[in-house]
Amino acid sequence: MTQTTSTDDAPVITANDLTLGTVAESHSQMDYVVEVYRERERERPPEKQDYKFGQPVYTTTTIRGTEYALIGVVYDSRLVDPDQGRAGPRLSNPDQELFVPGYVDEKRTLLGVAFLGYATLEPASNGSNFTDVSQEMPPWTLEIDDSIRKLPRAGFEQFHFPDGDLRLQYYDRLISTADQFGAEVTLALLDQLRDGTAADEELLDVIEQKVRWETSSDRGVVR
Amino acid sequence: MSNDLPDPPQNRNVPAASDTVVGTVEQPGDSADEFQFIAPNDIDVRTGEFIVYNTTVEGEHHNVLARVTNTEQERGLPGDFLANPGVDSDAVADALGVPTGDVELNSVTARIIGYFNDDMGTFTNPRSLPDPGSRVYLANNAFLEAVLPNADWESDAGLAHVGWLLNRPARDANVFLPIDEFASTHLAILASTGSGKSYTASVIMEEMMRPSSRAAMLVFDPHGEYDTLEDMRKSKYEDVFSDGDYTPEVNIVQPDEITIAIPDLNYGDLLALLDGPSDKMKYILQKAWRKLQQETNDISAHDLVRTCYEEDGEQSDTAEALEWRIQRALGRDLFVRAAREDLTDLVAPGQVTVLKLNQLSKDDQQMLAAALLRKLYEAREEAMRGDDDRLDFPLFTLLEEGHRFAPDGNARSLGILRTILSEGRKFGFGVGIISQRPSKLDADVLSQCGTQVIMQIQNPNDQQAIQQSVESAGQDVLDELPGLTPGQAVISGDAMNTPVLTRIRHRHTEHGADSLNATSEWRTSWETHNEEQNRSVVNAYDEEEDDVDDTAL
Numbered sequence: 001m002t003q004t005t006s007t008d009d010a011p012v013i014t015a016n017d018l019t020l021g022t023v024a025e026s027h028s029q030m031d032y033v034v035e036v037y038r039e040r041e042r043e044r045p046p047e048k049q050d051y052k053f054g055q056p057v058y059t060t061t062t063i064r065g066t067e068y069a070l071i072g073v074v075y076d077s078r079l080v081d082p083d084q085g086r087a088g089p090r091l092s093n094p095d096q097e098l099f100v101p102g103y104v105d106e107k108r109t110l111l112g113v114a115f116l117g118y119a120t121l122e123p124a125s126n127g128s129n130f131t132d133v134s135q136e137m138p139p140w141t142l143e144i145d146d147s148i149r150k151l152p153r154a155g156f157e158q159f160h161f162p163d164g165d166l167r168l169q170y171y172d173r174l175i176s177t178a179d180q181f182g183a184e185v186t187l188a189l190l191d192q193l194r195d196g197t198a199a200d201e202e203l204l205d206v207i208e209q210k211v212r213w214e215t216s217s218d219r220g221v222v223r
Numbered sequence: 224m225s226n227d228l229p230d231p232p233q234n235r236n237v238p239a240a241s242d243t244v245v246g247t248v249e250q251p252g253d254s255a256d257e258f259q260f261i262a263p264n265d266i267d268v269r270t271g272e273f274i275v276y277n278t279t280v281e282g283e284h285h286n287v288l289a290r291v292t293n294t295e296q297e298r299g300l301p302g303d304f305l306a307n308p309g310v311d312s313d314a315v316a317d318a319l320g321v322p323t324g325d326v327e328l329n330s331v332t333a334r335i336i337g338y339f340n341d342d343m344g345t346f347t348n349p350r351s352l353p354d355p356g357s358r359v360y361l362a363n364n365a366f367l368e369a370v371l372p373n374a375d376w377e378s379d380a381g382l383a384h385v386g387w388l389l390n391r392p393a394r395d396a397n398v399f400l401p402i403d404e405f406a407s408t409h410l411a412i413l414a415s416t417g418s419g420k421s422y423t424a425s426v427i428m429e430e431m432m433r434p435s436s437r438a439a440m441l442v443f444d445p446h447g448e449y450d451t452l453e454d455m456r457k458s459k460y461e462d463v464f465s466d467g468d469y470t471p472e473v474n475i476v477q478p479d480e481i482t483i484a485i486p487d488l489n490y491g492d493l494l495a496l497l498d499g500p501s502d503k504m505k506y507i508l509q510k511a512w513r514k515l516q517q518e519t520n521d522i523s524a525h526d527l528v529r530t531c532y533e534e535d536g537e538q539s540d541t542a543e544a545l546e547w548r549i550q551r552a553l554g555r556d557l558f559v560r561a562a563r564e565d566l567t568d569l570v571a572p573g574q575v576t577v578l579k580l581n582q583l584s585k586d587d588q589q590m591l592a593a594a595l596l597r598k599l600y601e602a603r604e605e606a607m608r609g610d611d612d613r614l615d616f617p618l619f620t621l622l623e624e625g626h627r628f629a630p631d632g633n634a635r636s637l638g639i640l641r642t643i644l645s646e647g648r649k650f651g652f653g654v655g656i657i658s659q660r661p662s663k664l665d666a667d668v669l670s671q672c673g674t675q676v677i678m679q680i681q682n683p684n685d686q687q688a689i690q691q692s693v694e695s696a697g698q699d700v701l702d703e704l705p706g707l708t709p710g711q712a713v714i715s716g717d718a719m720n721t722p723v724l725t726r727i728r729h730r731h732t733e734h735g736a737d738s739l740n741a742t743s744e745w746r747t748s749w750e751t752h753n754e755e756q757n758r759s760v761v762n763a764y765d766e767e768e769d770d771v772d773d774t775a776l
Contacts, residue, residue, distance in 0.1 A: 135320065169320025202310045203318060210303035210315075 011127025012155040013058065013069060020046045020057060023146045030137060031177050034148045036109040051111055054188025056151035060121065061140055067121035069130065070138045071151060071159050075178040075185040076112030113148060114177045116170040117159065130155065133162035135169040157197055166199045168207065183215035228463060229397045231382045232369040235339065239286035240275040240360035246331060248276065248353045256335045258352045260359045261297060264327035268294060271703065271724040272390040273362040274333055276353040285338035287349050288362060292699050297330040336721045339370045345720050364396040373720050374401035383430030389711055389724040398725045402436050404718040406619050406653035408673030409644055413661045413689060418678040419709045420657050421448050422734055423727050424621060428452060428575060434466030437573040441620040443592055445627060447581040450475055454732035463731050472574035478582035485522045485553060486562035487594040495635055496552035503541050510534045523560035524553035557587060566602055572616050585627060592628050592636035600643055603650040617651030625656035629668040637665060644671035662688040673717035679707040695722060
């Protein structure tokens, strides 16, 4: 198993982790809406594959002097275009977007992000390590405009193998928060756990079976 | 073997509930006297266990005893978690954050027995179910010891310590059987072979011979299994069986010492012994028999033949035919001429007489039982009427292989057994029937046995016979029977206030009826036979090699 041990050489999160966007809204304690950065807003804007369905993400927050990482997953996305339907003549050419009416381009990609758990951050060279990983409900709220970043593989693994054994204790919370995509996002996470981790294949099979069966029967596919 | 002797409880003023709370009442059960309660998985409430709840009847608080009849899992790990036998279900539960361990809950069904009514000396059904939410306690050991046997504690009644409650840890709760109760209303020990019938019977006999009871007992032992009761007289069991001058007498009557007195037979017995007598023969025989009986108490086969000739003339063909038949039937060592006068060498207080019948034919065994039991019964009747004081003490007789003596059909001994079982209580004559085939027992005989010790029985016919003949054997008792293992028994009937699952205690004396070790006996026998054969045959093929006939058969 490539259990990520927190060594100074390989921090689980670094300052170089790609920032996907900022918090724009929340629906509940663990269910946030993240607005994805667009081109020209960042030096390194995220591309589509960076915020794909089931992408693990994190954000950091400081509570009473302690740094925490809140770990979540992209479970939904919405595209917003207030201009949609305005098919009339424009004042500008497509390459001169700055001059369209409304001054600002309001086309947006919004992500649904469910926060699954949290970990204490321990400074390491070039970044931070997770200690005390918890898959309980994150107790703190985020702020509007908090940056949401892409969680590196090492962080993903450490979050799921806090003491060497696979943990998916957020599972039922995720299913109910992600609602119609709950099963799919869980399966997407399971897929990522299969790749390269030493998770017990058979254990993952059992969990996958459970998820698939539960959703099938919930949706009336199987009765 | 153990010599620890528990003291019988002194009174019933003990708290009914123990400190252990086993669950909380959930709802009424399917039938009017059932309720269900929820018990966490870490508390072990097995079927047959006794529990207690509080209720108020007409303004009075009562602790009501109930028996657990069924346990079902109310909540456990989902089936999904168990999908792959190769994966530990706890690992799945851990991964998904489902708590494991003591999260399982059991829904337990219990049937109400009642609260103990001191005035009645038995249980009274409160006819009300416990309120949902009320607590259910494990019944107190001392309380169970005191209220389960239908015994009169105030009198100095003899109690047989037969074992311990099956569901409780070994030796925690003693089960006592009130001897007076089963000795007067009769006892049946029913179990399939190898379940410990004769062991249980020996335990009961040991208890009856202890100083507190000093029973007068007669055992019909067709297999010679009860020899070892003689050990009761050994000094190493002194503290169990002896008290002051008293040590139980054990009279093992060997097969060749057993006799039937011809005067003790009746005309019917005589007819049964004779080989197909004609009507005329019967007539002559009856006259001769009546005459002899009126004249003397000392009748030999020869006397009988002589009287037949006297009745029908010296030249009578009938008398001649009778002579042949009488000599054939009665001219054996088994029959003696003098009537048995002194019955106290056979039965006496503090004495157990074991008649080893293992060399007698089945018919002779039945005849012996008929003659002896009739004689004893008449003596008891006379004693109770005050005509004769030969047997002025109650008797208890135990019939091993009871289906031989009281079969479902015809046997010489059946009539007298039916009489004793139905009327013996008034005359202090108790019977214990031991049988492995309740379905082969006479239904009247079985139904008259007021107390039953029932052990493992799997045959459906036998179970049905028990259900039909034994009033207290409800469905919950029958359900237990196939699952019992040797040494475990349900004791029910008059002697108990409610059926009790019992682990039969160890015998003090050695057990004499162990199963034979067939394979080792076969091996030994084979070796002996083989050796004998080899001694006489020296490899026949070597010598006759040239003569082997190769022709196809």
